[in-house]
Amino acid sequence: MSKWQTLLVKEIVHLFRDTKTIVQTVVVPTFITPLLIGAVIWYISSIAVDEGKKTYDVAVYDQANTELTIKLQESDRLNIVLMDSIDQVIDDVTNDKSEIGISFGSDFTTQLENNLSGEITIYSKNLDSFSQAQGIVNDVIDDYDDQIRNERLNNLNVDENFINPITVLDEDLTTNEEFAGSIIGGILAFLFIVYIMSGSMYPAIDLGAGEKERGTMETLISTNISSVDIIIGKMFSVTSSAVLTAIFSLLGFAVPLIIIFLFYGDSIPDNAFEIISAIVNPVAIIAMFGLLIPLSIFMGAFMLAVSIYSKNPKEASLLLGNAVIIFFIPAYVPLINPGIELDLVGSLIPCYSFALHTNALIAGNTDWFLYGATLISNIIYCSIAIYVTYIMFDDEKIIFRN
Amino acid sequence: MIEVKKLSKQFKVPTEKKGIFGPKRKNFLAVDSLEFNLEKGKVLSILGPNGCGKTTTLRMIAGMLEPSKGTAIIDGLDVRKHKHDVKSKIGYMTNNTSLYDRLNVVETIKFFADLNQIPEEIYKPRAEQLFEQLDMKNYLLKRIADLSTGMKQKTSIVRTLIHDPDVVILDEPTTGVDVTGQSVIIDLIKSIKDSGKTLIFSTHQLGEVRDIADQIVCMKSGKKVFDGTTQDFQALNPNKNFNEIFMELVDE
Numbered sequence: 001m002s003k004w005q006t007l008l009v010k011e012i013v014h015l016f017r018d019t020k021t022i023v024q025t026v027v028v029p030t031f032i033t034p035l036l037i038g039a040v041i042w043y044i045s046s047i048a049v050d051e052g053k054k055t056y057d058v059a060v061y062d063q064a065n066t067e068l069t070i071k072l073q074e075s076d077r078l079n080i081v082l083m084d085s086i087d088q089v090i091d092d093v094t095n096d097k098s099e100i101g102i103s104f105g106s107d108f109t110t111q112l113e114n115n116l117s118g119e120i121t122i123y124s125k126n127l128d129s130f131s132q133a134q135g136i137v138n139d140v141i142d143d144y145d146d147q148i149r150n151e152r153l154n155n156l157n158v159d160e161n162f163i164n165p166i167t168v169l170d171e172d173l174t175t176n177e178e179f180a181g182s183i184i185g186g187i188l189a190f191l192f193i194v195y196i197m198s199g200s201m202y203p204a205i206d207l208g209a210g211e212k213e214r215g216t217m218e219t220l221i222s223t224n225i226s227s228v229d230i231i232i233g234k235m236f237s238v239t240s241s242a243v244l245t246a247i248f249s250l251l252g253f254a255v256p257l258i259i260i261f262l263f264y265g266d267s268i269p270d271n272a273f274e275i276i277s278a279i280v281n282p283v284a285i286i287a288m289f290g291l292l293i294p295l296s297i298f299m300g301a302f303m304l305a306v307s308i309y310s311k312n313p314k315e316a317s318l319l320l321g322n323a324v325i326i327f328f329i330p331a332y333v334p335l336i337n338p339g340i341e342l343d344l345v346g347s348l349i350p351c352y353s354f355a356l357h358t359n360a361l362i363a364g365n366t367d368w369f370l371y372g373a374t375l376i377s378n379i380i381y382c383s384i385a386i387y388v389t390y391i392m393f394d395d396e397k398i399i400f401r402n
Numbered sequence: 403m404i405e406v407k408k409l410s411k412q413f414k415v416p417t418e419k420k421g422i423f424g425p426k427r428k429n430f431l432a433v434d435s436l437e438f439n440l441e442k443g444k445v446l447s448i449l450g451p452n453g454c455g456k457t458t459t460l461r462m463i464a465g466m467l468e469p470s471k472g473t474a475i476i477d478g479l480d481v482r483k484h485k486h487d488v489k490s491k492i493g494y495m496t497n498n499t500s501l502y503d504r505l506n507v508v509e510t511i512k513f514f515a516d517l518n519q520i521p522e523e524i525y526k527p528r529a530e531q532l533f534e535q536l537d538m539k540n541y542l543l544k545r546i547a548d549l550s551t552g553m554k555q556k557t558s559i560v561r562t563l564i565h566d567p568d569v570v571i572l573d574e575p576t577t578g579v580d581v582t583g584q585s586v587i588i589d590l591i592k593s594i595k596d597s598g599k600t601l602i603f604s605t606h607q608l609g610e611v612r613d614i615a616d617q618i619v620c621m622k623s624g625k626k627v628f629d630g631t632t633q634d635f636q637a638l639n640p641n642k643n644f645n646e647i648f649m650e651l652v653d654e
């Protein structure tokens with residue numbers, strides 16, 4: 001074995017004998033994160049299911065006892081509470097006694113009878129995104145609105161189409177691959193980047209600032225091993241840990257999916273299979289890893305450089321905690337804007353380009369010219385980061401900074 | 403043969419004055435034009451109070467720090483020009499037991515043997531001999547984290563000697579070791595001396611110096627205040643012991 005290989009084997013053995021590394025690399029991505037995500041999804045679904053069965057209190061001020069109030073009372077999901085004034089309605093909604101408040105204009109009935117428009121005010125607090133109250137109320141009002149409109153048109157002997165000259169039909173041509181790319185691709189890329197960051201941060205701190213603090217760095221550089229061998233050995237250890245974390249995170253999501261497909265396959269919609277098969281596309285996976293490896297090495301070398309510069313692990317954690325935003329923000333942008341398209345400038349931005357390429361690879365509409373630009377730029381960033389790490393390592397002022 | 407020629411090292415150290423980016427820095431001469439020669443197979447002890455430049459001197463001789471001025475020649479190799487060749491000739495032990503906590507003793511020694519690219523057939527008997535000599539056989543498979551300070555120190559010594567260096571540099575080898583451990587380490591240093599290797603060690607234990615060293619270099623504030631044999635050292639004041647002579651030399 002060459003010297004860097006000897007160092008690499010030692011670093012990996014040393015790293016993976018640490019419980020913290022095992023927890024960070026294997027336990028958290030494989031078990032804890034999927035369990036947490038599962039728990040959150042279950043909790044949100046249970047709230048949504050509960051909301052679907054709930055009856056909502058609606059405070060109504062209607063002096064004329066209009067037909068619309070009667071229709072609202074007919075809804076089995078609404079409990080209409082009649083009020084004596086608008087102030088009472090507002091007070092009820094403000095104090096969360098009613099979910100929704102409705103007040104009818106004093107001339108509501110007269111206006112309708114005169115073929116004019118009656119006014120209704122709806123009071124609500126738009127904080128509870130799960131509440132279906134306003135939707136139910138709006139449906140009742142829309143139905144009543146349609147009913148009145150049709151009555152008026154009938155009275156005038158006018159066809160309904162007279163006031164609807166254009167009929168718009170929506171045909172969504174989004175393929176399952178494109179849907180998977182825009183939604184799941186963004187999440188997948190974001191999770192990969194987060195796990196590469198978390199998977200490389202602790203080893204980088206341990207193998208850089210940690211070794212300086214424990215004095216083992218001094219022992220290592222006292223031996224006849226070159227700075228290049230040390231950098232390569234340490235960087236591959238950090239990268240291996242990062243890639244392993246990413247692979248385990250993928251397993252963490254794949255295993256529950258496989259279980260669901262095996263045991264509950266019949267109850268899964270057909271297009272779900274197509275969406276999953278779009279993700280499990282060998283070309284997409286290979287191309288994704290093609291970008292992921294130089295990106296992991298770049299991030300690992302960057303973190304190692306910061307760690308080596310730091311006096312101790314505490315300083316390294318502080319610096320890296322702030323520095324990871326450089327990777328985090330570009331990966332987050334495509335997640336919150338799934339429709340965003342990659343251009344040449346974007347293809348040169350690390351993490352951002354990876355996230356968008358992941359979307360495109362899953363959707364099957366990759367621009368291979370931009371893919372090449374990203375790959376080359378990542379290799380260049382990677383080389384620069386390795387060179388900076390090498391300079392750091394060769395500088396005794398930095399190595400003995402503590 | 404080791405020749406130390408006008409060896410100097412300057413550092414930037416923080417002052418009490420504050421600047422925009424932290425404390426202002428000033429130049430500090432940690433080692434100032436140090437000169438001495440050490441013949442092959444001899445033992446040199448570097449003495450001096452804390453912060454006098456002992457460790458910096460040893461690190462420069464071992465090729466770990468670049469001298470600001472001057473140089474050290476190790477068996478004809480200039481440390482400034484042939485850093486890696488010099489490193490392969492030297493076994494350097496730091497002043498703390500800096501080893502990998504999660505490796506066991508055998509793995510640690512094997513790692514350093516592999517770094518020095520020692521063939522298996524040479525490594526095995528050499529390691530066994532050193533383990534035997536230092537009475538380490540009972541804890542070879544224990545992780546470094548589970549060892550006492552003395553055991554760690556012994557492991558450090560074995561890893562320093564595993565590539566059979568011509569020159570051995572030990573920075574305060576008995577610091578933090580109990581009396582029994584100190585005695586074992588001193589016996590080992592004597593056996594290194596008997597094997598004909600050149601040895602430099604720094605220490606605060608003047609008793610060790612009297613028993614082992616052939617030559618003494620005493621430093622104060624980066625400068626040499628004494629260079630001579632142990633007899634020359636004693637001759638500075640025949641009525642006083644080594645400790646008292648040392649205190650007089652460094653004015654403490």
